[in-house]
Structures are given as C-alpha cells and as structure tokens.
Amino acid sequence: MRRPIFHEQYDEMVTVKDIDIFSMCEHHMLRSSGSATWRTCRASNIVGLSKIARVVELYARRLQVQERLTQEIATALMDTLQPHGVAVVVEAFHLCMMMRGVEKQNAKAVTLGDAGGVPHRESTRMSSWS
Numbered sequence: 001m002r003r004p005i006f007h008e009q010y011d012e013m014v015t016v017k018d019i020d021i022f023s024m025c026e027h028h029m030l031r032s033s034g035s036a037t038w039r040t041c042r043a044s045n046i047v048g049l050s051k052i053a054r055v056v057e058l059y060a061r062r063l064q065v066q067e068r069l070t071q072e073i074a075t076a077l078m079d080t081l082q083p084h085g086v087a088v089v090v091e092a093f094h095l096c097m098m099m100r101g102v103e104k105q106n107a108k109a110v111t112l113g114d115a116g117g118v119p120h121r122e123s124t125r126m127s128s129w130s
Contacts, residue, residue: 004048004051011042016038016052021069023092024062030096035092038073043081045083046081067111084117090111
C-alpha cells in the first residue's frame, strides 16, 4: 500500500463502511463473517479507497480473533497513512456462537479499535457508525 499514497491536505472525517469480512476463528476453527467500517480524521496522506478494503482482507484471511483483527487494521492504516487518528469497527457473526453451545443465531460481536488522535467521543459513539 506504500506506492499509491497521494499527498492531499484534508481536514475532515473520511469513512469507508460495510467492507465484507470473512475470517476463521483461531479458537474454534470456525468461520466468522461480517463487515468493517473504517474512519480517519485529518489526513495529509490518502489512498484509493479500494486499498482500505485490501488491508481489511489481508488481516481477515488469517486465523484470527476479532479483537486482534480490529486493532491490527487500525494500527496498519495509522502507520501507513499517518493521519491524526484512525478508528475501526468490526461487526461479525461467529459460527461458534451459532452452531455450538448456546446456538444463538443473531448474536453479533462488535469490536472497536482506534489509533492516534480520534476524538474519544467520536470513536465510541456507535450510532455515528451506522
């Protein structure tokens, strides 16, 4: 993702929503699927928006736990783009919850990862992510 970086001063929020995620839970070796939403603020380096989806896919294709996945995406984008701040929300259904044990079909795990200076009130206000 290093080559397609463009330098453009942009002081507002940018959000990419509903990036599909398919991953494998490293605890149960069962699939999880859902979506990621990425938000950044005050960036001077920008990339084509498809590159954000590629970063999400890169980390999701590993054996993974959702908490680590969320933070790895946020950290990778923060390190590469060096914006003021990055926040990532991952929402996923886990087959281990749907098939085993409690068998809850509609239970969705939601995790939030941030890096840098995303204002706390902005990154944690879940209604602003929908």
